[in-house]
Amino acid sequence: MQTAETHSVRSPSLLERLRRSSRDGAHQPSATADTISDWAQLSTEEALARCHSAACGLSADEAERRLHAYGPNRVVHETRHTLAGELVSRTINPLNLLLLSLATASYALGDPRAAIMIGVMVVLSTSLGFVQEHRSNKAADALRKMVRTTATVLRRTGQNDSGHVDVPIDQIVPGDVIVLSAGDLVPADLRLISARDLFVNQSALTGEAMPCEKHPHASTMTVDSQFELPNICFMGSAIISGVGCGVVVSTGKATIFGGIADVVAAQRVQTSFDKGVTRFTWLMIRFILVMVPLVFVINGLTKGNWFEAVLFAVAVGVGLTPEMLPMIVTVNLAKGAIDMSRKRVIVKRLNAIQNFGALDVLCTDKTGTLTQDRIILKRHLDIQGNESDRVLEYAFLNSTHQSGLKNLLDVAVLKHAELHEQLKAHESFTKIDEMPFDFERRRMSVVLAREDGVHIMISKGAVEEMFSVSTRYAIDGETGTLDESHYAATKEITDALNSDGFRVVAVAYKEMPPDQTAYSVADERDLILLGFIAFLDPPKETAAAALAALKASGVQVKILTGDNDRVTRKICHDVGIDVERIVLGKELEALTPAGLADLAEKECVFAKVSPSQKASIVNALHSKGHVVGFLGDGINDGPALKASDVGVSVDSAVDIAKDSADIILLEKSLAVLNEGVLEGRKVFGNITKYIKMGASSNFGNMFSVLGASILLPFLPMAPIQVLTNNLLYDFSQTSIPTDNVDAEYLSVPRRWDLGNIVKFMLLIGPVSSLFDYVTFFMMLKMFDAWDNPALFQTGWFVESLLTQTLIIHIIRTAKVPFVESRASSALIATSIAVGVAGISLPFTSIGKMLGFTPLPWTYWPAVVLILLSYAALTHLTKTWFVRRFGLG
Numbered sequence: 056m057q058t059a060e061t062h063s064v065r066s067p068s069l070l071e072r073l074r075r076s077s078r079d080g081a082h083q084p085s086a087t088a089d090t091i092s093d094w095a096q097l098s099t100e101e102a103l104a105r106c107h108s109a110a111c112g113l114s115a116d117e118a119e120r121r122l123h124a125y126g127p128n129r130v131v132h133e134t135r136h137t138l139a140g141e142l143v144s145r146t147i148n149p150l151n152l153l154l155l156s157l158a159t160a161s162y163a164l165g166d167p168r169a170a171i172m173i174g175v176m177v178v179l180s181t182s183l184g185f186v187q188e189h190r191s192n193k194a195a196d197a198l199r200k201m202v203r204t205t206a207t208v209l210r211r212t213g214q215n216d217s218g219h220v221d222v223p224i225d226q227i228v229p230g231d232v233i234v235l236s237a238g239d240l241v242p243a244d245l246r247l248i249s250a251r252d253l254f255v256n257q258s259a260l261t262g263e264a265m266p267c268e269k270h271p272h273a274s275t276m277t278v279d280s281q282f283e284l285p286n287i288c289f290m291g292s293a294i295i296s297g298v299g300c301g302v303v304v305s306t307g308k309a310t311i312f313g314g315i316a317d318v319v320a321a322q323r324v325q326t327s328f329d330k331g332v333t334r335f336t337w338l339m340i341r342f343i344l345v346m347v348p349l350v351f352v353i354n355g356l357t358k359g360n361w362f363e364a365v366l367f368a369v370a371v372g373v374g375l376t377p378e379m380l381p382m383i384v385t386v387n388l389a390k391g392a393i394d395m396s397r398k399r400v401i402v403k404r405l406n407a408i409q410n411f412g413a414l415d416v417l418c419t420d421k422t423g424t425l426t427q428d429r430i431i432l433k434r435h436l437d438i439q440g441n442e443s444d445r446v447l448e449y450a451f452l453n454s455t456h457q458s459g460l461k462n463l464l465d466v467a468v469l470k471h472a473e474l475h476e477q478l479k480a481h482e483s484f485t486k487i488d489e490m491p492f493d494f495e496r497r498r499m500s501v502v503l504a505r506e507d508g509v510h511i512m513i514s515k516g517a518v519e520e521m522f523s524v525s526t527r528y529a530i531d532g533e534t535g536t537l538d539e540s541h542y543a544a545t546k547e548i549t550d551a552l553n554s555d556g557f558r559v560v561a562v563a564y565k566e567m568p569p570d571q572t573a574y575s576v577a578d579e580r581d582l583i584l585l586g587f588i589a590f591l592d593p594p595k596e597t598a599a600a601a602l603a604a605l606k607a608s609g610v611q612v613k614i615l616t617g618d619n620d621r622v623t624r625k626i627c628h629d630v631g632i633d634v635e636r637i638v639l640g641k642e643l644e645a646l647t648p649a650g651l652a653d654l655a656e657k658e659c660v661f662a663k664v665s666p667s668q669k670a671s672i673v674n675a676l677h678s679k680g681h682v683v684g685f686l687g688d689g690i691n692d693g694p695a696l697k698a699s700d701v702g703v704s705v706d707s708a709v710d711i712a713k714d715s716a717d718i719i720l721l722e723k724s725l726a727v728l729n730e731g732v733l734e735g736r737k738v739f740g741n742i743t744k745y746i747k748m749g750a751s752s753n754f755g756n757m758f759s760v761l762g763a764s765i766l767l768p769f770l771p772m773a774p775i776q777v778l779t780n781n782l783l784y785d786f787s788q789t790s791i792p793t794d795n796v797d798a799e800y801l802s803v804p805r806r807w808d809l810g811n812i813v814k815f816m817l818l819i820g821p822v823s824s825l826f827d828y829v830t831f832f833m834m835l836k837m838f839d840a841w842d843n844p845a846l847f848q849t850g851w852f853v854e855s856l857l858t859q860t861l862i863i864h865i866i867r868t869a870k871v872p873f874v875e876s877r878a879s880s881a882l883i884a885t886s887i888a889v890g891v892a893g894i895s896l897p898f899t900s901i902g903k904m905l906g907f908t909p910l911p912w913t914y915w916p917a918v919v920l921i922l923l924s925y926a927a928l929t930h931l932t933k934t935w936f937v938r939r940f941g942l943g
Contacts, residue, residue: 091244091311094304095284098273099248106302108230110248111217112209121228128227128243128306130290130313151177153340154378157369161774166366172778176378176785204713206242207234209300227306235288235299236458237491238689240714244310245288245301247271252491252576253297257282257289260312266295281311293693293714296493298458328409328739331807332384335746338809339377339753346757347372353764363770370774371760374781377749379788384742386792391738398730399721401706407717409742410701411684412735415804416676417605417728418613418669418695419686421623424725425614425630426592432467433557434589437530438541440548445529446586450562453513456486456501464560467590484511488574496520502567502574510567514579518549518587521561525584534583549587553621556629557589598630601725608732609803612725613659613676615669615695620662627660640664643671651675670694682804686728688712703728739805740796743812744867745788750816751866752784752859755823762824763831763851769844771831773906776852779896784859787889790881797868797876800942811940819866822932823858826925830854833917845908849897853910854918856893858925860886865929869937872930 094102103109113121158173205221209232212218219234224242227233233245235253247253247269254266260282267283274285282289288301291312307313351368355361391408402408419425435447454465484503487510492499498516505511514521527534528541549559563582567574595601605612612632616623620637627634640663643651655675664672669685673695676683685692685699688708696702696715704716705723713719720727763771772780830851834840840847863886868876877883897907 091281091287091304092278092284094246095274095286097246099246099271101273102246102304103248103302106230106304108232108302109211110209110232110300111211112232113228113230114211118208118210118222118226118228118231121230122226125228125306127225129225130308130310151181151378151381153343154373154376157373157376160369161366164362164366164369166774168775169366169370169778172775172782173373176373176778176782179379179382179782179785179789181382204240206239207236208232209234227303229303229306231303233301233303234458235294235301237294237296237298237493238712239294241288241290241292241294243290243303243307244305244312246304247286247288247299247301250299251297251489252493253299254295254493255288255292256295257292260289260291269299271299297491298489328406328413328807331809332380332742334809335750335812336377336380338813339375339750342753342757343372343375346375346760350760350764353761354770357765358769366774367770367772367777370772370777374756374777375753377746377753379745379785380749383745383788383791387738387741390792391734394734395731398727400727400731401719401721402717403719404717407701408731408735409739410682410717410735411731412737412739413682413804413806414610414684414701414732414735416611416613416681417684417686418615418673418676418699419725420689420692421614421616421618421626422592424686424723425594425598425626427595430464430467430558430590430592432470432588433591434552435586436548436589437586438528438545438548438584439530443586446562446588449513449564449585450515450560450588452484452503453499453501453515453562456484456503457489457491457499464558464590468588487572490574490576490579492516496576496579498524498579500574500579504569508569510569510571511564512567512574512578512582513562513564514582515560515562515588518545518559518561521563521582521584524579525561525563525582527581527583529583529585537584545584545587550621552587552589553619554625556593556622556625557591558618558622559587559589561587592626594626594629597724597726601729602630602632604729605725605732608729608801610729610732611659613655613661613672615661615664615672617664618662623660623662632659634660636660637662640668643668648675648678652678655679656681666692666694670698673698682806684728686723686725688723733801736801736805737796739807740800741791741794743805744794744863745791746812747815747819748788748863748866750812751819752823752862754816754820755827756855758821758824759827759855762828766831767847768841770848772848772851775905776848776907779905780852780856783856783889783892787860787863787885790879790885791863791867793879793881794867795877795879797870799869805942814940815936818932818936819862819929822925822929823862825928826858826921827851827855829921830918833921837917838911838914843908845906846910849902849907849910850914850918852907853893853897854921857890857918857922860889860893861922861926862929865926865933869933869942872926 094105097105099110154173154177158170158177161167161173162170204224206224206227207219208222208227209217210220222231227242229243231243232248233242235241235245241255248271250269250271253269255269256266269285269288271286276285278284281287288299289312290306290310347368350371351364354364354367358364385405388405388408392402392405395402395408435443435450437443437446450468454468457465483506487502487504489502490500496516497520498514500512500514502510502512514524522537522542522545526537528537552559561584563584565582567578602612614623614627614632620639623637624634636658638654638658638661640661643654643661643664646654651671652675655672656679661668661672669687669692673683673685677698677700682700683698684701684703685695686703687693687696688705689712692704692708692712693715696704696712701718702716703718703720704712705720706713708716708719718731760771831847834847834850838846838850840850863882864872864878867878867882870876872878878886896902896905898909
């Protein structure tokens with residue numbers, strides 16, 4: 056269930072809104088139940104009456120009137136700003152605030168040109184980031200509309216008749232009667248009016264992981280927390296097992312979830328990527344806090360002009376600020392999201408794209424990932440392995456009358472070609488009760504009344520679990536006692552089916568006394584085993600190629616399935632997964648955390664694992680330092696999806712899975728996932744390029760500025776020239792998000808490593824500074840610039856801008872630039888444009904205004920020699936670094 060805007064002020068209560076609403080004669084509940092506790096004390100009849108609803112639900116017209124009166128059922132996580140508001144939010148970050156402070160200082164010190172230049176930098180960074188993020192949001196919104204979460208409601212079609220209708224969650228209204236089953240998210244605050252073995256997980260609200268049972272009976276008990284109310288289901292909680300119905304008592308911001316949504320939304324934990332970018336930002340800010348006062352003091356003491364020294368120090372501070380970092384990060388992530396949207400992938404959280412790039416283990420269920428997710432009922436056998444229509448009939452009756460989550464097995468039963476005759480048979484049965492499926496029993500049962508009044512319990516479930524509650528068997532109308540020989544024979548049959556890739560479900564029944572009216576799980580005993588139904592889910596033709604691609608990308612795929620080991624082995628074999636050992640869920644129970652971590656890292660296939668065991672395996676892999684993704688779409692995948700670094704689900708998944716995931720696939724495909732992994736590495740690679748460029752360049756400039764400030768009798772560059780240099784260099788970097796990334800970089804997972812970046816900065820920065828000093832020597836000795844500050848400043852400006860622009864192309868690849876690896880056309884174009892601008896600027900009227908002077912022709916061959924030498928030495932140093940420390 057998607058949530059929408061959060062507000063700190065609670066909306067009026069349901070009853071207050073109902074009192075105010077009289078549009079078109081809409082029904083109004085009376086003013087008795089003012090709090091959620093009051094609703095709990097009402098009987099089901101009283102609760103329905105207060106809502107002016109009925110057990111058969113609202114009519115479509117009435118629901119429409121109430122939707123108009125109360126508005127959509129939304130609690131928005133992310134506030135949608137106006138365009139102006141989005142621009143303001145993009146502007147407020149530590150780097151922009153620092154730049155704006157420096158601009159204010161420049162203006163206050165009487166240098167409006169510097170203030171304008173700094174302002175242009177902020178606008179450039181902010182506007183580019185805003186445009187790309189806005190495009191990303193539009194693309195994501197368009198895709199989200201394709202994956203609307205719905206709830207099943209009862210819509211009244213006559214006086215006492217109703218039908219099930221799937222309604223978008225934002226159209227739920229007070230008084231609607233919601234049908235709940237395993238896998239659903241509760242779409243509003245509900246007062247239960249019926250329930251059967253209904254267990255609800257309220258961890259999103261309470262933090263308590265254990266599910267609690269809910270029932271419809273009125274409650275006057277005193278509770279410590281409203282979440283302990285036994286007959287209230289709260290918006291944001293999830294149905295773990297069982298079935299039920301509830302009448303909506305509040306929606307949207309009037310719900311309890313709406314009241315605490317700010318707290319819930321704030322629970323997001325920073326990823327290593329977020330932390331890494333923040334750490335780098337503050338590293339550069341610390342450099343600035345040291346450099347700016349130092350440059351100010353040195354220039355003030357050596358030049359004697361303290362006013363000029365403070366202007367220069369401010370300009371140096373701006374030059375050292377990586378002001379384009381927020382824009383580069385946002386544009387890269389937004390571009391990745393847009394590229395993924397073209398592949399029919401919804402990115403719910405931008406940073407999940409980068410986490411894809413760091414992924415080195417992908418855990419997934421096999422159903423629908425390795426297989427076609429197109430289950431076909433192929434066999435219906437008695438316990439001797441012979442075809443049996445009675446097994447098929449009883450399986451059909453069970454699937455038809457169960458009201459819980461109908462999985463693909465049930466769908467396959469109901470679509471089977473041989474069931475047409477059974478349609479007549481099921482009309483003579485009336486449903487009495489049911490025991491919904493759960494992952495502990497691994498079976499579900501319905502109780503039906505025949506025309507003669509006899510009650511029949513029909514159960515179907517996992518073979519071992521069904522055998523454990525069966526004491527007799529039936530073949531051709533005759534029954535007998537089950538013994539070990541039957542178990543051995545049926546195991547041989549099911550093992551043979553499993554080995555051929557069939558999923559096998561056992562079917563059993565027993566007759567019950569007609570006077571019994573209530574049934575429970577305890578009645579699932581002494582059953583008569585009828586036989587088995589066998590399903591085939593063929594492997595995907597593309598699975599083998601997709602697995603090979605993931606392996607080539609350095610991602611290890613681990614299969615975590617609740618299915619048995621024989622079916623799992625068969626499917627793995629068909630898609631090219633070599634399986635030496637399959638670890639069963641029961642083997643994990645006795646392991647210590649350290650033992651589980653070792654086993655999870657070593658083995659690749661786990662069968663018959665429970666939902667909690669899937670999450671435990673993901674956490675165990677985390678403890679070994681792996682970045683783990685999980686692909687799942689079922690009720691049992693929710694814990695593992697939340698435990699993973701990147702949770703991936705599909706648009707056809709149950710609500711719990713979609714809500715827990717970071718990324719939603721509109722096509723369940725490992726091939727798409729591999730594309731996502733490569734996209735994440737590309738995004739991370741381009742972000743890292745900028746960081747390495749900015750860090751090494753700024754570190755080198757620090758030495759150059761300090762040395763020049765000490766040696767020269769004048770400023771090495773005027774403040775406005777420093778700012779112009781920085782603005783042009785920033786412009787050359789704006790196209791980095793479009794750049795190509797070498798295949799070698801994409802071949803292995805990439806993680807944030809600030810240590811590697813600092814090492815790179817400490818090594819490459821001094822190389823940059825070395826050629827600055829060569830330029831200083833050239834300008835002072837060859838061109839006698841001791842008495843010509845403008846000539847010196849112009850010469851260093853041009854050399855500094857050209858070397859900084861050139862280093863973009865050297866650092867962007869581990870290969871030989873321009874020869875073995877070329878930048879994108881956009882990056883080449885901006886580099887050429889900035890280089891041309893830097894070379895021509897001293898010869899223009901704007902250059903004269905900025906304090907530049909034309910350079911002698913003899914300068915140009917010298918600076919070309921410096922550029923070539925600089926490129927060669929930087930490339931050699933970079934090559935050594937890559938061999939010694941890796942690509943990072």
